[in-house]
Amino acid sequence: VITKIPSVYADNGKYNVYGKGEALIFVNGKRLIDYEELSRLSSKDISSIVLDNNPGAGYDATVKAVIHIKTVKKVGDGLSGNVSAMYQQAHYASTTDGVNINWRKGGLDIFGSLFYSFTQTYQKQSDTKETWKNGDTWNMQNEIKILGKNTASISPKLGINYSFNDKHTVGISYSLTHSPNNKINIIQSQDVKQNGQPLQTILYDDDTRRKNKPTHLNNIYYRGKIGRWDIAFDNDIIASHTKSIQNIKQESEKSGKQNVNSTNNEDNTMVASKLVVSHPIGRGKMDVGGEFIYTDRQQKYVNEQNIIASTDDHIEESKYAGFISYSTPLGKAQIRAGMRYEHTVSDYYEKDVWVAGQSRSYDKLFPNASISFPIGKSNINVGYTMKTRRPSYRELSSNMQYDDAFTYESGNPLLRPEMIHDITMSASYRWIYMNVSFQHVTDAITNTVEMLDEADTPINVMSTTNRSSLNKYSATLSLTPRIGIWSPRLAMSLMGQNLKIPYRGGTKKLNNPLLFASLHNTVSLPDNYLLSADVITHTYGNNNIVMMKPSWQINIGLVKNIKLWTIQLQGMDIFRTARNSFIIYGTSLRYNKWNYSDSQAVKLSISYRFNPTNSKYKGTGAGNDEKSRLSL
Template identity: 35%
Template sequence: MKRLSTCILLLAMAICASGQTLTGKVTDEQQQPLSYANVVFLSLPDSAFVAGAVSGEDGSFSLSAEGGKGVLKVSCIGYTTLYKDCGPGEQLSLQLKADAQLLDEVVVKGDLPKTRLKGSSMITTVAGSVLEKAGTAENLLDRIPGVSAGGGAVSVFGRGAAEVYINGRKVRDSSELDQLASDNIKSVEVINNPGARYAASVKAVVRITTKRAPGEGFGFNNRAYAKYNKDWTVLDQFNFNYRSGGFDLSGMLAASDGHAWSERNVVQDTYLDKLWNQHMHMDEKEHSQNLYTMLSANYTFGNGHALGVRYNWKRQPRYDSWGTLDSEVLQNGEQDELLRSVYESTSRETSHTLNFYYAGQVGKWNIDFNADALWNGNDTDGFTDEQVTTPSGTETDRRQVNTFSRADNSLYAGKLVLSREWLGGELSLGGEYSHNTHGNDYVNPEGLLEDDHSEIREGNASGFVEYGRSFGSVYVQAGVRFEHVAADYYEGDKRVESQSKQYNDWFPSATVVVPAGNVQLALSYASDIVRPSYHMLRGNIVYNNRYTYESGNPLLRPQVAQNLILNAVYDWTQLTLGYVHTKDAIVTTSIPYSDTDPSIALLTNTNAPAYNHTFASLSLTPTIGIWSPQLTAAVVKQWYHTDTPWGRLNLDKPLVSLSWENSLKLPGGFLLNADASWSSLGHEENTEVKRQLWSVNAMLYKGFLNDRLTFQLQATDLFNSTRSRSLVYLGSLRTFYTDAEPNSRSVSLTIRYKFNAAKSKYKGTGAGSSQKNRM
């Protein structure tokens, strides 16, 4: 924390006094804030460029107006450009009018989701489009070109998992995407090159901007959800908000009770002096219960200053999983023995998260400060009863294995970002520091597996600088980030030198945006990193059966990638091309558990040799009357070499996917979504996809009482068709074949009622994001 305090002090000293400025706010015809509007101050009488700015999420802007009276030019895609005479020191309220276009005698105004490039971001306007009726924020994100969302996870094509922000605050709990209705969303910004401002482990960012909140006083939003998939999952969530002037108090209470199941067949082949085949059938069920609470307070004062605090508490009183594992073991094709394992596991988890933030402006500098703290603990009890018999049915051995594990995490982090207009562009700089501790205790009373009492203490200090500016119609942004990571690994109270590491890494990034006629082009370069999760770094061994164990690898190195991405947008057509060079990719492998019995497989993680891959995606999103289709075609091709029992193979077969999403506005205010998707055979790192996948989904949405009461009926994987088959090459001794029964077919109903529902003004963005993700 001393480093953080020093960094904050030095940066704060750089803030200087304000000069002559123009400030104001840009809104649309409904008085909703317009973000990302271009605001340019031109001198008189020559109309020379003086300064420029882009309106923020709340529509506000501030720019230098030195030199006396001039003309302010305000423009935004989809709106008529506004010119206004003004001078230094003025505070302006500017309203833009929508620009209706006459195309083939059909007036298109707001029904088509507009997507435009802004730097390396692709911004989709949701307000006024068919996307407003998608249902929840998660439903909406799954319909944004290049984005897939489901089960609380959000990913961007070609980049992987994305961090999601709502009005600048990072989403920590996937339920937030469910509690946010799509008709309260103004725009979605997809960034596949987040730049130096974000941690180097962040490959993509999705930023959601909501509409301006209605009303003072008390409001609430209640959601009831039920899903059936061979058993019931139910959830009820109550959100409230109280607003008075600049004070804002909001909270959330939620509880869920869920069931899940999985069934799959696995064949593990081991190539030694004999060929060992283990044919396994797994049948598992899960039952979880969760409680969630959140309370936040926010106060806005003065000219754009805001501060607040937010507390989240999550309790999982129980997570039970149980099932059977039946195995048939063969030597050189002849049955050797049969195994039957009956297992059960019970977990309990409690998590606390605290965030404090300040956002404001001092002189010409915008300030964004966040401090975070996190504590959580997880206890897991496991039991396995394994019976071994001969092919004739005679029992030869019986083994019972009990395990207990506890994982504890703590994190303290701070982040400061300063930005201002400088030399006709925007300069951003800042720093972040986090310290976290991960403790792991693992006990096996029978002594079959070694006990583990380990701890990782890690400090992460980083700093960045980024600058962006327009040169005529060309926009350029460049930045660099430095990260210092020092991790100490302890066994008991003894520091283990070989597993303690330090890293000092630089991560440059750059973007160039160039118009080519009516086509917007953005070329981006970025370097990013994937640091191993603490689960991957664990030292304990987990018992599956007598032939298969699992473990972490404390010697794993981070995975580093160099990325080159091209985005192109023309009207309702979007194209993305990418090239990636990956070093030390983290993949699953297998090694012999012991030299005395190499037939026992120890599944673990390792770093693969460097490889390259490319990706391409094309999306078409027109609107034809009441029909809004979206057709997307994508391909990923890699050049990856791996060791197999048959020698070294080149895995380079491309993976192709197609999706066809359709929204239909029906009479009576109903909205019907009908979607289909398909993916091909191919290779992904050391995995070979052995079966084509396809699925069909449908959703019916209807609102009543001016959408205060809404119903959403959804059917997923109607034909139960997503049965997957894959072959994983686990080094020169083993392969792992999986045939998984689909468990995705389900039907769900969501009922939401809201009264004077106002979104919180909370602006905290959080700190230590990359470390939290690893926990």
């Protein structure tokens, strides 16, 4: 259902908006952290879905799009819940099973859930790296298989919600996500040539294990109404620990055998509070609020052989935000405007020593304004907003990751947040929707590939950097008519940029726009059957320093509803045509990659709901974007 919203597309389990990036998703006002929750929500329970392309001042300045889902309001005491099971067969089998339980008596809700998933993945890749150093041309031809083994996770959740009356509600919830032993095995054969002459063949066996401790998330909230004032107060606490162990066995006839063994430990703690009060003024409503977020992240990386320098990073960050917004009708128009102020202090420590050059302090104002108005039977919305994107903590890390003998990956502790000035216009008329957006980005965070000068061989380091400015644009057209039992949706989105990068002593323009197109078809059949067939494709085009190669796929599905049972059978990428293939350009590198990521699959989902009712839990969370920066 979500991917049928104009401008929205799914990508690796996330939901993005063309020209905006990843969208936050709220269900009945509560921010989703675990996207698996969406698979547990029946489409029959959805009353409305709204996409906000211009989030107001109440959201973090990094939030560029928000999807609001409201479910059908249900009443009733007693025990209710649902049980679901999903089996997917691709190259290997995967499964997800779980149960949701809710008990209600008067104003009291006690709820819980338990989900278990077991995932195995398969990926096949061929790539060619052409690089230049000291007048020599080097070529590396790689054949790679990537196997995700025994990736299991368990996710229990408990919560209590109590409504004293229709004016005062409190609640507390605790959730845990535990993936104790994720494994990824990468088998690679690399043929190396120098100036066209075979040099050596290197074999790699890369075994990486993530030994995670449970990730804990606690939320406490209050919703109240005093006179004409509405009050919303949220508090979140998050704690997580991840230990990654990478063991690479490397062998060639020229350099012999070599092991690259490393350990990376990450510890994260976040505490956040958010208070919003609302009051009607005139015909409109004013929201005033504040938010506090404290984050502590420690990362230690050790390479036994000292091929890559060991690092010990520690980042402490505090953010204080205040905001005010006002929305009101003006004739037939609706006006919304707001201002958000953020004060951020980020202290960077290397081996417990404070590093002044990598520590930051920011004070920023983020205005936004929009107007919606009808023209005949159509509706127009025009808005301006100033947003930011802060580098993730992994992007700020100073440690280097070993990919192979000629390729490393690194963070950049000197990264600055980028500032985004966004103008968006949308128009809708019956089943026609159009959206146009332009963004001017200063201190733009972009990928980069640079040669490691001190090395004798050509080692390219993939990282990120700030560029002075970057312009982006996007345009979307969506047609969603209904023709009897057939509900088609044709969507086309164009995305472009004006990026130039240094390349082989000159510059290279990466300005080819990307065109995404999809045709979703749904047919309502007798006896509560629903048939779907989707075609999804995109053309050549640039995104950041990447030239995406064309890809297309066809998905089909059949849904059968039998009273409180829902059975769904899906065939994904039935012709095995979907690819994640591209070309990356660096200062002295052209990296051409062909990739198949196990997209062809058959999936069977079965769910049963009994005494359906919704929890009254109203906590929306605090520090929501910071959770994404932690990559939880």
